[in-house]
Amino acid sequence: MESSSALGNISIVATAAVYVVVGCLVVLLPALVVAFAYTTRRSKTDNAGDSDDATAAASGTTQKLSQYEVHKQHERTEGAEQVLITGGAGFLGSYLVDELVRRPATDVHVFDLRLPDSKRRCPRVASYTRGDVTDLEHVTKALAGIHTVFHVAGVSSHDLDVAVTKKMTYKINVTGTENIVRACKENGVKKLIFTSTCIATLGKNDREAKGWTEAQPYPEEPVNEYASSKIAAEKIVRKANGRAGLATCVVRPAGMFGIGDNIMADMALRGKDNYYIGDGTAHLDVIDVYSAVHGHLCAAKHLSPAGNKPPIAAGKTYNITGGRPVMYKEFFGGLCKGRESFWGHRPPKKIPVQIASLFASVNEIVYNAFGVVPFARSLTKLSVDLTQRTYWFDNSLAAKEIGYSPLKSWRNAVDDVVKDYRHRLRPQSQPNPHSIP
Structure with missing residues (x-):
């Protein structure tokens, strides 16, 4: 006793x-x-003096971009389809540009708040325009003579490096989309493909979303301000379908990864922030960026009439996903045995949810007070919360109507990303717009 x-x-x-x-x-x-x-x-x-206008805008600066700049690289080809990508210098946008410039009879135009320096610009791009989607005059000028628009530009409140106020999130994601739609109508644009997000239907209290389809209704309380702004933008785009000769479509990619994504693959490739939160058994929906591009192009193709039939994708929304969910810790190599995971670094370690939440809170407090991030830039209270939710989305409608399917499994995509990354580390390798700086 x-x-x-x-x-x-x-x-x-x-x-x-x-x-x-x-x-x-x-x-x-x-x-x-x-x-x-x-x-x-x-x-x-x-x-x-090191920051650019894009960083300033994403940080919540409301100052309007003062200068509209067009860098023309070659004249428009007679009879070619004129395609413009907003956010064409960003992660998804740059991969979309790379694919489109390979297509015959297609002139590609990039519109972005920031532009790559002259050495990193693709010579096959017809023009690079520095402009602001929240400025209707900029957008209207840029869309003159354009036939197809991929509206990829937008801001996300997930990443503290580009943290924005609620007002700025709405202004860029919603007002910016309103400007794009209005300019499309005024300039006689024929096709508009809008990039949304799969979590548009995820509610703040939804702990699980298993195989949700596009028919899932919008939640009364979206998971965050970013999702809320995308919902509003989706409604604007679908409402515009069939007006002034414009055919529109919404695509909802799952969580994208690839070289240059700044969050998922970049952290895993560097071996930085090598951990998973909680038990890591929640499942998430991921997709390699090439499959995401493929989904956008499938949607664009089916916005054109097929004979006497109207475009099947017009006014529709499609989930562009990886096909099957993956366990959170599995994706980051947490199930690998031995000294090295398939990402090329030691397997990640586990961090208790409570500790991660504490650090996330400090991260957000310090950022809001001082504008710097003491810990991992993607460590926010929301990102911690999302790692404890299971959510994945059905893509069978996209497969049936627009012929979409992932180009590769997530595991094969990881192998390709690691191989490509190691190749680019070699001294003789040429600079690439997607390379990690």
């Missing part, structure tokens, strides 16, 4: 000690982080 009592006392003391340590961390960690953030901010101030 005395032994049992002693063990009980030891257990109580040990538990109390753990609470004291955790309490100290809760109290001291924010102070240490704030001090770090202050030092970092001072350093950034001393080296001002």
Whole structure:
């Protein structure tokens, strides 16, 4: 009995000690982080001038882009389809550009808030235009003479590096889409393909979404402001279908990965932030960026009339997904045995949800106060929460109506990404617009 009592006392003391340590961390960690953030901010101030207009806009700056710039690389080809990609210098947009320039009788035009430097521009692109989707005048000028628009541009509140206010999220994702639709009508554009997101139908209280189709109704309370803005934009795009000769379509890609994505593949390839949160058994929907591009092109193809039949994709919404869900820790190599996962680094370690949530809270507080991110840039309270949800979406409608299917499995896509990444690390390799800087 005395032994049992002693063990009980030891257990109580040990538990109390753990609470004291955790309490100290809760109290001291924010102070240490704030001090770090202050030092970092001072350093950034001393080296001002490195940020571009895109970063400023994404950080919530409401100043309108003052200059509209067109960099024409060659004249428009007579009889060729004129295609414009908003956000064409971004992750998905740049891969879409790479595919479109290979197509015959197609002139490709890039419209973005930021542009790649002259050495990294594709010579086969007809023009690069620096403009702002929230400026109707910019958009109207850019769409003159264009036949097809891929509206990929937008901002996401998932990544703290491009964290934006609710007002800016709405302005770019909703007002920007309104401007695109209006300019399409005024310029006689024939086809508009809008990039949305699969989580548009995910509600704040939905812990599971298994095989949801496009028929899933919008939630009363979307999972976040980003999803809410995409819902509003989807409605604008579908409403515009059939007006002024414009055929529209909405595509909802799953979580995309590939070289240059800045979150999923980039972290895994670098071996940075190599962990998974909780038990890692939740399932998510992922898709390689080439399959996402393929889905956009399938939608565009089926916005053209087939004989006497109207375009089958007109006014429709399609899930562009990987075909099957993958376990969270499996995707990041957490099931791999040995010293190295298929990403080329040690298998990730597990972090308790409570600890991740604490660090995420500090991350957001410091960012909001100082504009810097002390921990992983993708570590937010929402991102932590999403890792504990199972959500994947059915793509059978896209397969049936527009002929979409993933180009490869997620596992084969990872192997290709790792192989490509290692090739680009070689000194003789040529610069690539998707390379990790």
